[in-house]
Amino acid sequence: MKVVHFYKLFFLGMDVNAYLHRVGITATTAPSVVALRELHRQHLLSIPFESLSIHCGEKIILDHGLLYEKLVVKRRGGFCYENNGLFLWVLQVLGYKPRVLSAKVKNTFTGVYGPPFDHMILTVELEGRQWLCDVGFGEGIREPLPLEAGWEEEQDNLVYRLREDQGEWFLETNKDSNWSSLYKFTLEAKHFEEFKEMCEYQQTSPSSFFFCKSFCSLQLPRGRLTYMGHRLIQTEFTENGEVVKTTQQLKDDEILDVLRNRFGIVLSGKFVPKDEELLPATYD
Known part of the structure; x- marks a missing residue:
């Protein structure tokens, strides 16, 4: 409980119990795989993955206090940096020791992988294994996956696997009996603040x-x-x-x-719906 009180003081106005209420969890236990699975799934069932701020004049700033205000207090959702950024704070408060990783998403429209810091994911070490966590990807995992090359797991009718090739890891899903890559990443630890430049890019690039x-x-x-x-x-x-x-x-x-x-989302700014084709982009 000491760690919870510390973070309440450090992030003024942020209460992990309000987050737990937001995602429908009434009580917490010591860090465990079972508890982590519940947190991960309940976040996805409660907090949307969305881009609405970009289309109603709201600036997205990577600040934990602002993320808490938006996703917990205002009961909104967000894109990967927001959802996984909030989940990072929650895991820290609850006594987990999450690591931040950078991933490159394979664009379903262009087939091209994005640049570094294109997507933010987390890992947690528990019970002798590393676990991949990601609550900020539309068709991604619903529960943490063991970070083990060749691991396959079915989650709610979708099958995922992790593949490793010369230090790069690939999260893949099986559709129509074919494996397709969702994103790739390395295990080099990053800092939350390092994603700010790409957060700006995601809000402004065609x-x-x-x-x-x-x-x-x-x-x-x-x-x-x-x-x-x-x-x-x-x-x-x-x-x-x-x-x-x-x-x-x-x-x-x-x-x-x-x-x-x-x-359950109420927008405050003028909303302009948008569904345009992406301009192609290539990255090193």
């Missing part, structure tokens, strides 16, 4: 998914609910292993109601 697409996505117990541009997409994982998607077209005056009623 090669950024977040700049080109206004979206909000929330994991469901057996699927996913996603708003993008003028569409509302419901993804359901059926008991027989199928993935069923339904799409509803939205009018401009319906979008804010959908965000409020389906995601």
Whole structure:
């Protein structure tokens, strides 16, 4: 409990119990794999992955106090630096010892990997193993994965594996019997502050998914609910292993109601929906 009180003082106004209430956890235990799995899953089921700030005039600044205010107090969501940045603080408060890593996302539209610091992920050492944590990726893992080359695991109808090649690690998913890469990373530890430049890039570049697409996505117990541009997409994982998607077209005056009623998000600035093609970009 001492560590919790320390962080309450250090991050003025930030209370880890408010976060736990936000994600539907009523009590905490000492750090363990079981507790980490619950934290990870409940975060994804409660806090959306979204780019809405970029499209309603809000500047995203990588500051733990501001992230707490947005995601916990205002009950919003955020992109990877925000979700994983908040989760980093939570894990520290609860007695875990997370490490920050940099990942390069494989763009599903262009097939090109992003630059360094394109994506932020975390690892935690528990019970003799390293665990990959990521609560800031739309189609990513729902629970931590053991950081072991060749590890495969099914999570809610999606199969993930970790592959290692000459010091680079790849998180891959199996779709239609084919493995495809989500992102790659190395195990070199980074600092949260090092992602600030790429956070600015993601908000302003026409090669950024977040700049080109206004979206909000929330994991469901057996699927996913996603708003993008003028569409509302419901993804359901059926008991027989199928993935069923339904799409509803939205009018401009319906979008804010959908965000409020389906995601619990109320925007304060003028919102401009967007769903444009990304400009191609290449990186060294």
